[in-house]
Each structure stands twice: as structure tokens, then as C-alpha cells.
Amino acid sequence: MADKYDAVIVGAGTAGLSAALAFGRAMRRVLVLDGGPPRNAPAEHAHNLFTRDGVAPDELLRLGKRDLEKYETVEVWEDVATAASGSDGDFTVTLSGGDSALARKVIIASGQTDVMPDMPGFAEAWGRGIYHCPFCHGWEVRDRPLAVYASGNMVMFRVNLIRNWSRDLIAITDGTEAPEEDRKKLDALGVPLYESPISAIESDTEEQKLTRIVLEDGTEIEREGLFTNPPQRQSSELAETLGCATVYMEMMQAHAISADPGTRETIVKGVFVAGDAGKIMQSLANAVASGAAVGAFVTHDLAADDVAAELASLTEKQA
Ligand SMILES: Cc1cc2nc3c(=O)[nH]c(=O)nc-3n(C[C@H](O)[C@H](O)[C@H](O)COP(=O)(O)OP(=O)(O)OC[C@H]3O[C@@H](n4cnc5c(N)ncnc54)[C@H](O)[C@@H]3O)c2cc1C
CATH class of the missing domain: 3.50.50.60 (FAD/NAD(P)-binding domain)
Structure with missing residues (x-):
């Protein structure tokens, strides 16, 4: 597809949907890739989440997607990102069917997978x-x-x-x-x-x-x-293919994507991380928070880039 999204969000879990909400409310055109069930799918209920204590994991995400319906600039596709390449302002995210999506920014919200030990039961x-x-x-x-x-x-x-x-x-x-x-x-x-x-x-x-x-x-x-706490692995390989750095967290037995603690931007300019995939206290509440933060900071970057481009074009016209 030739059209470029403001951002592609890889993962439609709590973090990805939370980021999408912020983008939608900023009229930013984003594509959310929903690659399957979230990490807490094996549990019947989710807890310790403000106003949603005891909600079923699939119901939580259904509510999150329903909230996005009124924001016309947000698209949610059931698809898996298999690779990503490019640089700030100009990324290509490859999808499972071979299609690709172009984006100015990439948000990795693909979470972690718990690696089950080889132990009966x-x-x-x-x-x-x-x-x-x-x-x-x-x-x-x-x-x-x-x-x-x-x-x-x-x-x-x-x-x-x-x-x-x-x-x-x-x-x-x-x-x-x-x-x-x-x-x-x-x-x-x-x-x-x-x-x-x-x-x-x-x-x-x-x-x-x-x-x-x-x-x-x-x-x-x-x-x-x-x-x-069984070991975890990144649910997608995007961080690796894009060249993001990771840090090992012994307590979680997990490699988390390193990012600025405020903006959540990784060492690769234009690539951000939200939710369990990055270094946060892993929980739904923190996934919501980091998704919202990424949505805000990325929108700030996009808006600043747009202003700079507008000013450059005005200067060109005046010259
Ligand atoms: C059994 C269990 C129970 C839990 N219970 C609770 C609880 O009660 N309360 C709580 O606060 N926390 C709980 N957690 C932790 C919670 O599940 C995570 O902190 C939370 O799901 C993180 O959200 P996320 O959006 O970062 O990742 P996820 O919820 O895992 O969402 C990531 C999404 O990205 C998708 N994805 C992965 N790769 C790709 C790709 N290449 N392309 C497209 N999509 C992709 C995945 O399919 C998934 O839907 C539990 C965890 C487990 C394991």
C-alpha cells in the first residue's frame, strides 16, 4: 500500500489499544496489527486493574476495541507483523500475507511470551x-x-x-x-x-x-x-530486526526492549515500545499507562515534524 500511516502499532493487547486511543483522539492515522491472544489469555479473569477488577481478558480487549470504533483514523487489522525495516519517518512493516504497511513511526506493543517448562501438568x-x-x-x-x-x-x-x-x-x-x-x-x-x-x-x-x-x-x-516466573521471550522479532537494544531483567527472566523511560523511544529513532515488551513492571495497568504515554509522545513528535515541514515549505514559497 502506497499510503503512509502516522504509526503502525504491532500488537492489539492492552498496550497497543491504549496507544491507539491516544492516536485516535489526536486524529492520527494509525494501523493496529492484532496478531492473536494476549499474554494473560490462559487466565479466566484479570485483576488489579482500576474499574475492571475481575474482567475476562478477551472482554477487556473487546471493550478496548469498541472504544476505538468512533475514531475514524484508527484501523485494526487481524494480521501479524513478520518484519520491519527503514528509518524514522519511513518504515515498512511486512505482514504475514506478504503485504506491507508504510509508516512514519513503529510502536512495538507485541508483549512477551511465557516459555512453558517441559514439565507435565x-x-x-x-x-x-x-x-x-x-x-x-x-x-x-x-x-x-x-x-x-x-x-x-x-x-x-x-x-x-x-x-x-x-x-x-x-x-x-x-x-x-x-x-x-x-x-x-x-x-x-x-x-x-x-x-x-x-x-x-x-x-x-x-x-x-x-x-x-x-x-x-x-x-x-x-x-x-x-x-x-518461567522465562519469557519477546513475542515478536521486530525489536531484533529493527536493531533495538534489550536489557535482561533477572527477576522476570526476560529480555526487555530498552527505551527512554519517559518517551519510550528505543535506541532506533522513530521506534517506540509499549507494554510488557519494554522495561516496565509487567501488568495491565502499566501497559495502559505506557501505551498512553507512547501515543502522546509520538503524536508530539509527529506534530512537531509537521510544523517543521510546513515552515520549510512557507520559507521555500517566500524565497
Ligand atoms: C497467566 C497470566 C495472567 C495475568 N493476569 C494479570 C492480571 O490479572 N492483572 C494484570 O495486571 N496483569 C496480568 N498479567 C500480565 C498481563 O497479561 C500483561 O502485563 C499484559 O498483557 C501486557 O500487555 P501488552 O499489551 O504489553 O501485551 P499482550 O497483552 O501480550 O499483547 C500483545 C499482543 O501483541 C500480539 N502480537 C505479538 N506478536 C505480534 C506480531 N508480530 N504482529 C501482530 N501482533 C502481535 C499478541 O498476540 C498480543 O495480542 C497476567 C499474565 C499472565 C501470563
Whole structure:
């Protein structure tokens, strides 16, 4: 297509739709690419989101898209961006069918994908008994028998937080040893420590809770919930193909796209990041906020470029 969009937003999750709203209200012509389900799709409900506590993940995005309907300059296409190239003011985003879209700016809002460990029962219980975030799902399992699973050097850090939701807590490491100091703390707090990796998870899918955790050494422990952070990978390869830098966040086991903390512009001029794909506290509320910020800052850049072009053309005419 020859027509150039002000911006192509890759990803129609919370961050992408939030950015699109700001662009729509600024009458900016943007294309939002909706490549499929959001990261929290495995969970039945989303929590800790102002005015929407308990909303179903697909309902949240349906509401987000409905809000965009009245803004004629916003298009949402069900398509996947496979590559992007170019430079500020002149990007080409390639779509899955081979078509491409031209844009002055690119917004990467494609999120992160949680990499499921090769462990029987884990993927089935992800978001339904196994959780990464207590602010999202902790209240639902408050005071229930819970476990944390982390490397030996991170396990105390996790216990500190999850103990806020339940004192009936055990700690399991992936086979690596917890530091002596942390062992003493766990012992004093009455948190049993297991240092054999988990080999399988058993759960009640209807009740959406775990029933048993089985360790490699054969130990079986009855628990209703497990908090752990599996590694993440960027859901799209756009950051890599465009040359954006990433930073490794050990706590999340994720490579986040580096960006200016204010404007969210990456090291590649004209390429911005919103939501989980960048370095933020990963949550829906923060995805909303970073999307809105990107929409505003990019609009500011576009408007300033338009003014500069207008002034240049006026000067040319006068000369
Ligand atoms: C199981 C689970 C439950 C969670 N529950 C909560 C909760 O209750 N409350 C909370 O605040 N947070 C929760 N989170 C975190 C929350 O899901 C994320 O912080 C949030 O989804 C980030 O929004 P996003 O728009 O950045 O990414 P996403 O929501 O993942 O959206 C990115 C979108 O981009 C699309 N996409 C990817 N690649 C491409 C491409 N190449 N082209 C086009 N589109 C593409 C994806 O399909 C997706 O739709 C949960 C996470 C998980 C894993």
C-alpha cells in the first residue's frame, strides 16, 4: 500500500489499544496489527486493574476495541507483523500475507511470551493454579496452601512477597541451593525448603487449583497454588530486526526492549515500545499507562515534524 500511516502499532493487547486511543483522539492515522491472544489469555479473569477488577481478558480487549470504533483514523487489522525495516519517518512493516504497511513511526506493543517448562501438568495449570504475579491472582488464593518455585538465590526473595498472601507456604528450588543465610531465615519463619526440582504438577482443572506437586526426588506435596516466573521471550522479532537494544531483567527472566523511560523511544529513532515488551513492571495497568504515554509522545513528535515541514515549505514559497 502506497499510503503512509502516522504509526503502525504491532500488537492489539492492552498496550497497543491504549496507544491507539491516544492516536485516535489526536486524529492520527494509525494501523493496529492484532496478531492473536494476549499474554494473560490462559487466565479466566484479570485483576488489579482500576474499574475492571475481575474482567475476562478477551472482554477487556473487546471493550478496548469498541472504544476505538468512533475514531475514524484508527484501523485494526487481524494480521501479524513478520518484519520491519527503514528509518524514522519511513518504515515498512511486512505482514504475514506478504503485504506491507508504510509508516512514519513503529510502536512495538507485541508483549512477551511465557516459555512453558517441559514439565507435565505445568502448561495446563498456567494462570489456573500456577501464577507469576500475586497482585493479579494472590487474593483468590489467600491463606491457602501455597508454594514458591525459584532458583536457590531467588527463593527467599519470592517467599518474602508471597508470605503476604499466605503463611501456609513452602519453598522449592530448581535444584540449586539456597544461600545458608536464607535457609536460616526460612527455618525461623517455618517455611519448609525443598531443593529438588519439580518433576510434575497435578491440578483440578475444573476448580482451577493445584492438587499435588511432585518433586524429582519422589516427594509429593499437596498444594493449591504455585507462584513462579518461567522465562519469557519477546513475542515478536521486530525489536531484533529493527536493531533495538534489550536489557535482561533477572527477576522476570526476560529480555526487555530498552527505551527512554519517559518517551519510550528505543535506541532506533522513530521506534517506540509499549507494554510488557519494554522495561516496565509487567501488568495491565502499566501497559495502559505506557501505551498512553507512547501515543502522546509520538503524536508530539509527529506534530512537531509537521510544523517543521510546513515552515520549510512557507520559507521555500517566500524565497
Ligand atoms: C497467566 C497470566 C495472567 C495475568 N493476569 C494479570 C492480571 O490479572 N492483572 C494484570 O495486571 N496483569 C496480568 N498479567 C500480565 C498481563 O497479561 C500483561 O502485563 C499484559 O498483557 C501486557 O500487555 P501488552 O499489551 O504489553 O501485551 P499482550 O497483552 O501480550 O499483547 C500483545 C499482543 O501483541 C500480539 N502480537 C505479538 N506478536 C505480534 C506480531 N508480530 N504482529 C501482530 N501482533 C502481535 C499478541 O498476540 C498480543 O495480542 C497476567 C499474565 C499472565 C501470563
